[in-house]
Amino acid sequence: MVKIEILDQKDTRSGFGAGLLELGRTNPNVVGLCADLTGSLKMDAFKKEFPDRFIQTGIAEANMIGMAAGLATGGKIPFTGTFANFSTGRVYDQIRQSVAYSGKNVKICASHAGVTLGEDGATHQILEDIGLMKMLPGMVVINPCDYNQTKAATIAIADYDGPVYLRFGRPKWPVFTAPDQKFEIGKAWHINSGNAVSIFCTGHLVWKAIKAGEILAEMGIEADIINIHTIKPLDNEAVLASVAKTGCAVTAEEHQMNGGLGDSICQLLALNNPAPVEMVAVNDSFGESGTPDELLVKYGLETINIVEAVKRVMKRK
Amino acid sequence: MSAKHTVKQLEDIASQVRRDIVRMVHAVQSGHPGGSLGCSDLLVALYHEVMDYQPKPFNMVGNNEDIFILSNGHISPVLYSSMARAGIFEVSELATFRKLNSRLQGHPATHEHLEGVRIASGSLGQGLSVATGIALSKRMNNDPKMVYCLMGDGELEEGQNWEAIMFAAHNKVDNLIGIVDFNGQQIDGSTANIMGLTEIKDKFEAFGWLTMDMDGNNMANVVDTLAKAKTISGKGKPVLIKMKTEMGAGVDFMMGSHEWHGIAPNNDQLANALAQLPETMGDY
Numbered sequence: 001m002v003k004i005e006i007l008d009q010k011d012t013r014s015g016f017g018a019g020l021l022e023l024g025r026t027n028p029n030v031v032g033l034c035a036d037l038t039g040s041l042k043m044d045a046f047k048k049e050f051p052d053r054f055i056q057t058g059i060a061e062a063n064m065i066g067m068a069a070g071l072a073t074g075g076k077i078p079f080t081g082t083f084a085n086f087s088t089g090r091v092y093d094q095i096r097q098s099v100a101y102s103g104k105n106v107k108i109c110a111s112h113a114g115v116t117l118g119e120d121g122a123t124h125q126i127l128e129d130i131g132l133m134k135m136l137p138g139m140v141v142i143n144p145c146d147y148n149q150t151k152a153a154t155i156a157i158a159d160y161d162g163p164v165y166l167r168f169g170r171p172k173w174p175v176f177t178a179p180d181q182k183f184e185i186g187k188a189w190h191i192n193s194g195n196a197v198s199i200f201c202t203g204h205l206v207w208k209a210i211k212a213g214e215i216l217a218e219m220g221i222e223a224d225i226i227n228i229h230t231i232k233p234l235d236n237e238a239v240l241a242s243v244a245k246t247g248c249a250v251t252a253e254e255h256q257m258n259g260g261l262g263d264s265i266c267q268l269l270a271l272n273n274p275a276p277v278e279m280v281a282v283n284d285s286f287g288e289s290g291t292p293d294e295l296l297v298k299y300g301l302e303t304i305n306i307v308e309a310v311k312r313v314m315k316r317k
Numbered sequence: 318m319s320a321k322h323t324v325k326q327l328e329d330i331a332s333q334v335r336r337d338i339v340r341m342v343h344a345v346q347s348g349h350p351g352g353s354l355g356c357s358d359l360l361v362a363l364y365h366e367v368m369d370y371q372p373k374p375f376n377m378v379g380n381n382e383d384i385f386i387l388s389n390g391h392i393s394p395v396l397y398s399s400m401a402r403a404g405i406f407e408v409s410e411l412a413t414f415r416k417l418n419s420r421l422q423g424h425p426a427t428h429e430h431l432e433g434v435r436i437a438s439g440s441l442g443q444g445l446s447v448a449t450g451i452a453l454s455k456r457m458n459n460d461p462k463m464v465y466c467l468m469g470d471g472e473l474e475e476g477q478n479w480e481a482i483m484f485a486a487h488n489k490v491d492n493l494i495g496i497v498d499f500n501g502q503q504i505d506g507s508t509a510n511i512m513g514l515t516e517i518k519d520k521f522e523a524f525g526w527l528t529m530d531m532d533g534n535n536m537a538n539v540v541d542t543l544a545k546a547k548t549i550s551g552k553g554k555p556v557l558i559k560m561k562t563e564m565g566a567g568v569d570f571m572m573g574s575h576e577w578h579g580i581a582p583n584n585d586q587l588a589n590a591l592a593q594l595p596e597t598m599g600d601y
Binding site: 031052053055057058060062063065066067068069070071072073074075076078093094096097098101102103104 | 377378379380386426427428435436437438439440442443444445446447448449450451452453454455457458476477480481483484487488
């Protein structure tokens with residue numbers, strides 16, 4: 001197992017804020033919109049430096065998405081910011097008609113996704129957003145794993161012409177990817193090479209998968225660990241090549257089983273190379289109040305859950 | 318404003334647009350003739366007289382062009398005919414309305430790349446937000462042109478409109494002219510019975526908009542009111558025009574009821590309607 005060092009502890013939303021600020025300086029067409037959560041989305045620095053390109057929409061997410069579609073029509077590159085729940089479920093039809101069907105170059109940037117939002121509870125902990133967004137034709141769906149990857153993804157999506165859903169989170173989290181990485185949409189990151197099992201992971205659970213890989217290595221199980229930061233378009237080639245080698249897979253994500261990364265992997269494998277899969281994800285349940293760490297344990301999203309899933313899936317080979 | 322057409326010439330174009338509408342809807346036995354006929358004078362005035370824009374080649378961004386957004390997308394026949402008759406795309410393409418592989422979808426869409434359409438609409442209540450976004454982009458670009466947005470009166474029941482109405486006033490989006498088609502009808506009956514709007518001008522004024530009245534089926538008044546709306550724009554407030562129309566205007570048996578909101582005429586009804594609408598530009 002390759003050694004992955006923790007460089008720092010930072011929230012992924014701050015990676016978004018840093019990426020947006022850099023974009024403000026390099027791309028005059030980038031516009032920021034926020035629905036009364038500027039501090040939470042870490043958009044303050046962009047707002048301060050580019051007040052004429054920052055739009056405070058108030059607590060009115062539907063109008064924010066519609067205006068973003070209008071700004072994109074006018075040649076701007078709008079980045080909307082609010083919590084993941086209000087970025088997707090609350091405005092699904094606005095995204096569907098005014099953004100996705102209309103093919104608008106809108107970047108929907110969503111913080112506080114998943115149970116690691118913590119104490120606010122299930123009203124705010126959306127676990128369905130990846131599924132909602134990946135169902136929309138033409139929508140790109142990205143869920144980066146740490147501060148550096150989020151920053152790089154934020155910068156990269158400005159150069160892509162089309163609608164993008166960028167999902168990140170609230171808590172401080174290990175930073176372990178390279179600070180000046182080049183982010184390529186749809187190109188998976190091969191973290192560790194192994195032949196025993198494939199582990200496909202996204203978002204906060206990438207760090208958990210790496211820790212699981214270390215435990216498995218001590219048990220003599222070398223896992224092929226692949227970070228799927230772009231859930232759509234999926235890196236089919238990387239997934240199929242890995243499973244051709246390992247013959248089984250575990251998926252890990254902070255999302256419902258229904259509609260998430262695991263679901264995409266299962267579909268791809270069923271159509272091309274049926275192989276046993278175990279999914280580490282939330283199983284048809286809402287979240288609840290608690291600390292992020294407590295919730296990850298209770299909802300089965302911990303390192304140990306990935307290790308156990310590997311053991312189960314290897315028996316099914 | 319130097320007139321491009323006389324009122325009579327615009328009325329003649331509107332007569333042809335109304336012919337197109339009933340023929341398009343009849344041909345596929347589906348679509349929305351009532352609201353389309355009611356808004357024919359407005360769309361002819363906008364596309365043939367009032368708006369400053371380049372019909373060809375179509376440019377999505379529309380820098381330095383006036384832009385029109387149709388929020389109540391179900392009246393697509395009047396949009397398609399008005400645009401085709403203005404030379405934005407070929408008139409012959411009207412024959413494909415609502416058919417398989419057509420660019421003229423049941424509700425307007427950008428997906429098939431029909432020139433002149435900048436946003437999909439049909440799911441109601443979204444157009445004013447989009448128009449506001451376009452108006453903001455024009456402001457950022459120091460582009461002095463206007464954005465017009467047509468909404469239905471029943472459509473104002475959708476809450477998103479009020480988010481946009483509040484935003485546009487607060488942010489002094491004064492290159493935006495909203496027009497509400499006040500025909501008093503929606504699918505299940507009169508707006509007064511379904512969801513009373515009371516005086517919509519009072520509501521918009523309370524939100525900080527300037528308001529005007531317009532007789533939407535009087536071409537001289539439409540052209541005159543749109544010109545006045547432009548002169549009061551640019552002074553820190555968005556403008557709302559309450560446009561009184563008759564659903565089905567121009568075809569006597571379609572007027573005065575919500576019955577013709579979303580049904581097509583049969584052969585006899587088509588003949589009756591066409592007899593009331595002079596062919597002025599040649600049928601497609």
